[in-house]
Amino acid sequence: MKNFDYIRATSVDSAVATVSEPDAVFLAGGTTLLDLLKLDVMRPALVVDIHKLRLNQIEPLRDGGVRIGAMVTNTDLAFNDYIRAHYPVLSQALRSGASTQLRNKATTAGNIMQRVRCGYFRDGISPCNKRNPGSGCAAIGGQNRNVHAVLGGSEHCIAAHPSDMCVAMAAIGATIHVQGPVGRRDIDFGEFHLLPGDTPWREHSLQRGEMITHVTLNAPMHGGRSAYLKLRDRASYQFALASCAAIVALDGGRIRDARIVLGGVATKPWRALEAEDALKGQVATASTFARAAALALRDARSYGQNGFKIGLGQQAVVRNLTSLVA
Numbered sequence: 001m002k003n004f005d006y007i008r009a010t011s012v013d014s015a016v017a018t019v020s021e022p023d024a025v026f027l028a029g030g031t032t033l034l035d036l037l038k039l040d041v042m043r044p045a046l047v048v049d050i051h052k053l054r055l056n057q058i059e060p061l062r063d064g065g066v067r068i069g070a071m072v073t074n075t076d077l078a079f080n081d082y083i084r085a086h087y088p089v090l091s092q093a094l095r096s097g098a099s100t101q102l103r104n105k106a107t108t109a110g111n112i113m114q115r116v117r118c119g120y121f122r123d124g125i126s127p128c129n130k131r132n133p134g135s136g137c138a139a140i141g142g143q144n145r146n147v148h149a150v151l152g153g154s155e156h157c158i159a160a161h162p163s164d165m166c167v168a169m170a171a172i173g174a175t176i177h178v179q180g181p182v183g184r185r186d187i188d189f190g191e192f193h194l195l196p197g198d199t200p201w202r203e204h205s206l207q208r209g210e211m212i213t214h215v216t217l218n219a220p221m222h223g224g225r226s227a228y229l230k231l232r233d234r235a236s237y238q239f240a241l242a243s244c245a246a247i248v249a250l251d252g253g254r255i256r257d258a259r260i261v262l263g264g265v266a267t268k269p270w271r272a273l274e275a276e277d278a279l280k281g282q283v284a285t286a287s288t289f290a291r292a293a294a295l296a297l298r299d300a301r302s303y304g305q306n307g308f309k310i311g312l313g314q315q316a317v318v319r320n321l322t323s324l325v326a
Contacts (some may be wrong), residue, residue, distance in 0.1 A: 003042055008049040012179055019048045020181050020209030024049055028071060028170055029108040031102050031200075036115060040172070041131060042123055055109075055213060058082065064219030068107035072210045077108060087217065089226035089245050092125030093168035096230045099237045105248035111164060112176065112192070113204065116159035117147045117239055127242060129156045130200045143307035147239055149295070150313070152267035158303055160264055161193060162239055167263035168228055170271055171245035173218035178208035189215075193268035221257055223249040225233065229320040231264075231312055240264030244316035248279075248324050255279045255288075260296060265313045272296035275317065282324040286318070293317035 009015035019026055021305035025238065026035060036042040058080050066082060077083055078094035078304075119140040120126035127136035138251035139148050139158050149160040166189075174189035187205055189259040194202055206212075232238040248254045250308040258279040262270040275296040282288045293314035300310045 001037055002043045002045075002126065004037075005046045006049065007046065008052060010052065012053060012211065015048055015050050015053065015178055016181060016209055017047070019211065021046060022049060026086065026211060026228075029073070029105040029107040030110075031106045032097070032110065034145060036122070039122055043124055050211070061216065061304035066217045068108050068215045070107065070214055072108045073107070073201065074098075074103040074106045074111060078114075086220050087168075087226070089171060089228045089247060090165065090217075092170040092228040093230075093243075093245060094163060094245075096228065097164040104126065108165075108215060111163055112169075112212065112215070115203070118159035119147075120144065121159060124200060130196075130203075131249050133199075135202050138204045140217045140303055143305065144303050146233075146241065148303060148306045149267045150265050150300040150302060150306055150309045151262070151270050152195050153301065153303070154198065155202070156198055157196035158306075159196075159200075160239075160266060161267070161268045164228070164230060164240065166193070166269045167261050168217070169217065169241055170247045171247050171259040171261040172220070172225070173259075175216050176212055177214050178210045178215065179213050180207055181294070184213075189252055189306075190269075190271060196267055198233075211313045221247050221249050221259070224257070225249070225324050227318050227320055229243040229322050229323070231316055240281055242312040242316045244320045246317070246320045246324055248284075248321065250284060250325065253283050255282055255284055258292075260292065260317060262296060262313055262316070264295070265300070265309045272317075279321075284321075285321065288321060289321045290314075290316045292321070 025044040025273045055071040057069045059067040074094050084091045108170045121128045126138040148158045224247045230240045230243040245261045246260040258276045260272040260275045275292040278292045297313050
C-alpha cells in the first residue's frame with residue numbers, strides 16, 4: 001500500500017478545495033475505499049476525511065420528497081420512520097445489502113460512489129480497462145458468473161454495478177446535489193452513473209474536486225406500492241445475481257403507472273422503460289408481467305457463465321410485481 005497524507009476537513013468548502021489537488025480522494029464510510037487502498041488498487045496521495053461535516057440529516061420536504069445528507073449511514077436511512085413509511089423499496093434495498101456492521105459505517109454518498117466488485121479489477125494484476133486503460137477485460141471469456149453484467153456492457157468492460165440502494169433510488173427518482181470548485185450543481189440520478197462504452201474508467205459524471213453533499217428523492221408515486229427483491233446465492237452478505245426495484249400504482253385491476261429498475265445484471269442501475277410502458281394500462285396478470293420481464297431483458301447478452309442472469313432477471317421482475325399486486 002502506498003503512503004498517503006491524511007487531512008480531516010472542517011467544512012464543505014475546505015474539503016472541496018483540498019480534494020481538487022491531483023490524486024486526492026474523499027473518505028466517508030471507507031467501506032470501499034479502505035479495501036481498495038489495502039489491495040493497492042487505488043493509490044491516492046491525499047485522503048480527505050469528511051466525517052466531521054454536518055451532512056447526516058434526513059429531512060422530509062414540503063413537496064413530499066425527502067433530503068438525505070451525504071453522510072447518512074445506510075442503517076440510519078434504512079430504519080428512518082419516514083423512509084420506511086413512504087419509500088419501502090429503499091428501506092428494503094438497504095437492509096438487503098452487506099452486513100449490519102458495514103451498513104453502520106457505509107454512507108449514502110459512498111454507496112452511490114462505490115466501485116465494482118469484479119475480481120479482475122480488484123486483484124491488481126489482471127487485464128482491466130477500468131483499472132489500467134487499454135489493458136483489456138479479463139472478465140470477457142473469463143470467470144464472469146457472479147458480478148458481471150448482461151446489460152449495458154461493452155467490449156471494454158462488463159462489470160456489474162454493485163449497489164442495492166442505487167437500484168431503489170433509480171426507481172423512485174432522485175437528484176444528486178454536488179459542490180465543486182466552480183460552485184454547486186444538480187445531477188439527475190439516472191444520468192449520474194455512466195455506461196462503460198470505450199471509457200470504462202469513467203464511472204460517474206462528477207468532475208474533479210466535486211463532492212456529493214446530499215440527495216433529494218422525488219415524492220412517492222401517488223397510490224404506489226413499492227418493493228425490492230434481491231436474488232443471490234445466499235441470504236446475507238452477498239451481492240445480487242439479479243434484483244428488481246418495482247413501484248406500481250393500480251386503478252382497479254389495471255396498472256396506472258409503474259417503475260422497474262434492475263440490479264445485479266447491468267453495468268449501472270438499469271431502468272426498464274419499455275417494460276414500464278408495456279405495463280401501463282394493462283390488467284395486472286401473470287402474462288402481463290411476463291411480457292414486461294421479457295422486454296426488460298430483451299437486449300441482454302450472455303458472456304458465458306453469466307448467461308443464466310437473463311432468465312433470473314426476468315424472474316425477479318415477475319416475482320416482485322406479482323407480490324406487489326397480490
